[in-house]
Structures are given as structure tokens and as C-alpha cells.
Amino acid sequence: xxxxxxxxxxxxxxxxxxxxxxxxxxxxxxxxxxxxxxxxxxxxxxxxxxxxxxxxxxxxxxxxxxxxxxxxxxxxxxxxxxxxxxxxxxxxxxxxxxxxxxxxxxxxxxxxx
Amino acid sequence: xxxxxxxxxxxxxxxxxxxxxxxxxxxxxxxxxxxxxxxxxxxxxxxxxxxxxxxxxxxxxxxxxxxxxxxxxxxxxxxxxxxxxxxxxxxxxxxxxxxxxxxxxxxxxxxxxxxxxxxxxxxxxxxxxxxxxxxxxxxxxxxxxxxxxxxxxxxxxxxxxxxxxxxxxxxxxxxxxxxxxxxxxxxxxxxxxxxxxxxxxxxxxxxxxxxxxxxxxxxxxxxxxxxxxxxxxxxxxxxxxxxxxxxxxxxx
Numbered sequence: 195x196x197x198x199x200x201x202x203x204x205x206x207x208x209x210x211x212x213x214x215x216x217x218x219x220x221x222x223x224x225x226x227x228x229x230x231x232x233x234x235x236x237x238x239x240x241x242x243x244x245x246x247x248x249x250x251x252x253x254x255x256x257x258x259x260x261x262x263x264x265x266x267x268x269x270x271x272x273x274x275x276x277x278x279x280x281x282x283x284x285x286x287x288x289x290x291x292x293x294x295x296x297x298x299x300x301x302x303x304x305x306x307x
Numbered sequence: 308x309x310x311x312x313x314x315x316x317x318x319x320x321x322x323x324x325x326x327x328x329x330x331x332x333x334x335x336x337x338x339x340x341x342x343x344x345x346x347x348x349x350x351x352x353x354x355x356x357x358x359x360x361x362x363x364x365x366x367x368x369x370x371x372x373x374x375x376x377x378x379x380x381x382x383x384x385x386x387x388x389x390x391x392x393x394x395x396x397x398x399x400x401x402x403x404x405x406x407x408x409x410x411x412x413x414x415x416x417x418x419x420x421x422x423x424x425x426x427x428x429x430x431x432x433x434x435x436x437x438x439x440x441x442x443x444x445x446x447x448x449x450x451x452x453x454x455x456x457x458x459x460x461x462x463x464x465x466x467x468x469x470x471x472x473x474x475x476x477x478x479x480x481x482x483x484x485x486x487x488x489x490x491x492x493x494x495x496x497x498x499x500x501x502x503x504x505x506x507x508x509x510x511x512x513x514x515x516x517x518x519x520x521x522x523x524x525x526x527x528x529x530x531x532x533x534x535x536x537x538x539x540x541x542x543x544x545x546x547x548x549x550x551x552x553x554x555x556x557x558x559x
Contacts, residue, residue: 247443
């Protein structure tokens with residue numbers, strides 16, 4: 195499914211990466227331990243987390259993720275925003291919990307694991 | 308004259324909800340002495356309130372106490388903050404308390420006992436010490452340094468609450484003074500596993516008297532003080548951090 199469609203259906207705010215919403219999403223991963231995301235997420239996945247530290251951009255880039263959804267109204271650090279722009283990592287936000295967003299995303303694209 | 312000091316820079320007291328009640332100043336010092344420890348760092352979760360008691364109790368003993376606290380950053384990364392004196396540790400504690408939401412639930416997390424050097428209970432801390440502050444990691448380190456303290460990333464070999472577990476890797480140019488490993492990893496192995504450009508120390512993270520000293524770091528110092536340890540971590544003036552398991556066999 196196209197990221198654009200997910201953004202619409204989950205009513206996500208696009209913080210960084212408006213120009214990349216045509217990219218394909220094949221799955222999702224929910225975790226706040228970045229070491230775990232590095233070990234277990236896959237390319238083209240959407241990552242759901244409440245961590246806002248700039249390291250999330252590096253992890254998303256490293257794993258070639260489709261984007262990051264920050265939940266619970268968490269605001270990214272300034273460095274994180276800047277780095278996401280520089281590294282071309284798509285950053286999305288939602289006021290909903292990780293549980294709700296994960297559930298809704300799962301309903302849309304199902305599990306690939 | 309320079310000589311070897313054996314330090315365990317990460318010891319909890321009965322103030323930490325997850326530590327045993329018998330982690331009283333006297334018990335801690337006796338246990339440390341028994342293990343041949345010359346310097347202990349007192350680092351309770353997000354608090355320094357038991358540091359005065361341990362520092363005072365140690366005055367008549369041949370053991371040096373470095374006051375500190377183990378700060379939990381917003382990212383839930385544990386950072387040891389070690390200071391020259393109790394007053395500066397308590398100044399950092401003020402910032403921590405201002406940014407530490409929640410109240411302790413004794414049944415869920417345990418009691419947070421404040422004691423004096425005579426082993427008397429002075430009261431109970433009711434803050435959620437086991438919780439996370441709202442202070443970003445970089446700011447935690449900046450605050451520690453602004454008070455002249457040492458900032459050490461705690462137990463980086465553990466997944467829970469370590470900088471590597473929480474953040475995947477150590478952000479570039481983070482001005483940490485050292486990385487701490489738990490006794491589960493031999494220091495020689497840690498040096499190759501964690502190939503970062505930081506000195507590596509080993510501490511017990513003791514929550515029970517028997518654990519004190521099980522992880523320790525040897526330093527070549529003039530005296531047991533924070534200033535000397537700072538020099539050793541920077542390899543200055545002949546002060547050294549000894550990164551082998553049995554420094555007793557080395558000659559200086």
C-alpha cells in the first residue's frame with residue numbers, strides 16, 4: 195500500500211517527507227528499543243514508536259524503512275527534525291497510542307511476519 | 308605517590324526501590340571493605356538523598372565515597388552522575404526532581420528509605436524514583452558537566468535502560484566520560500565489543516550487599532577522589548585506568 199493512503203486513513207500528520215508519500219509500505223514494526231528495531235525491522239516497513247531522539251533517523255535510514263510514526267503527540271527533538279530532512283527520512287505523527295495506530299495499520303496491510 | 312585503587316562506582320542504597328533494605332550505609336561500607344574496594348560511588352535512581360549518610364559513615368573508615376546518582380533520561384537511558392561532593396550531587400538532584408513526574412507505589416516498586424549515618428530511618432521518599440525524567444540524554448550530560456561531575460553511560464551491555472539498548476548505538480560526539488559494563492562481560496571482551504572512543508569502566512550496580520565489588524575498576528591514582536578519577540579517564544599526569552581483569556599481576 196502507498197504511504198499516502200495510510201497517511202490519509204490513519205489521519206497522520208506529515209512532519210518531514212511530503213514528497214515521498216508515493217513510496218510503498220509492505221509492513222510495520224512497533225518498538226521503542228532502537229536496538230530491537232535495528233535487529234528486527236525490515237525495509238519498507240513503517241516504524242511506530244514514541245522515541246524522539248535523533249538516533250531514530252539513523253535507524254530508519256539504516257534499515258531503509260518507509261517512515262516513522264511518532265505516537266501519543268510526542269514532538270520530535272529539533273535535531274531529529276533537521277536530521278530527518280537531511281537524511282530524507284519520512285517522519286509522521288499521531289495523537290493516538292502505539293496500540294491504536296498499530297491496530298489500524300494492521301487492519302490496513304496485515305502482518306508480513 | 309601513585310598506587311592502585313579498586314573502585315566500584317555504581318552501588319545502590321536502600322533508597323532505590325529495587326534495592327534491599329539492608330543496603331544501609333554501614334552494611335554497604337562493610338561489604339565493600341570485605342571485597343577490598345577502596346572507592347565506592349553511591350548512585351541511587353534519580354536521587355542522592357542517601358549520599359550524605361554514606362559519606363559521613365565512611366569518615367572513620369579507610370574507604371572513599373563518591374556521591375552521585377543514576378539519572379534516567381527521557382529516552383530511558385541510565386547515566387551515572389558522579390560528583391566531588393554531596394552538595395553538587397544534591398544540586399543535580401534538584402533538576403532531576405523538577406523533571407521527574409509521578410509518585411512511588413511501595414507495593415509495586417518497593418520502599419524508598421532515607422537513612423542517616425547512624426542507620427536510623429529519617430523518612431521515605433515518595434517520588435517515582437524508578438521512573439524516567441523528562442530530560443533529554445544530551446541535556447542530562449550537559450547538566451552533569453555544568454556541575455563539574457562525571458557522566459558515565461550505565462551498564463551498556465544490558466538491553467534494559469542502557470544507551471545501546473534504548474538508542475541502538477551511541478550518538479556521535481556525545482561527551483560521555485566513560486562507558487560502564489556490568490560484571491557479566493570480561494573487560495578484555497568489552498573493549499573489542501564496544502569499539503567506541505570512550506574509556507570503559509566496570510561496576511557492580513549492586514542492589515544487595517553481596518554484589519558490592521563484584522564488578523570493579525582499578526585506577527592508578529594519587530588519592531581516592533573524583534578529580535583523580537577524572538585524570539585517570541583522560542590518561543593525564545600518570546593517572547591511569549587499568550583495563551585488565553587482574554591488575555595485581557601488573558608492575559608499574
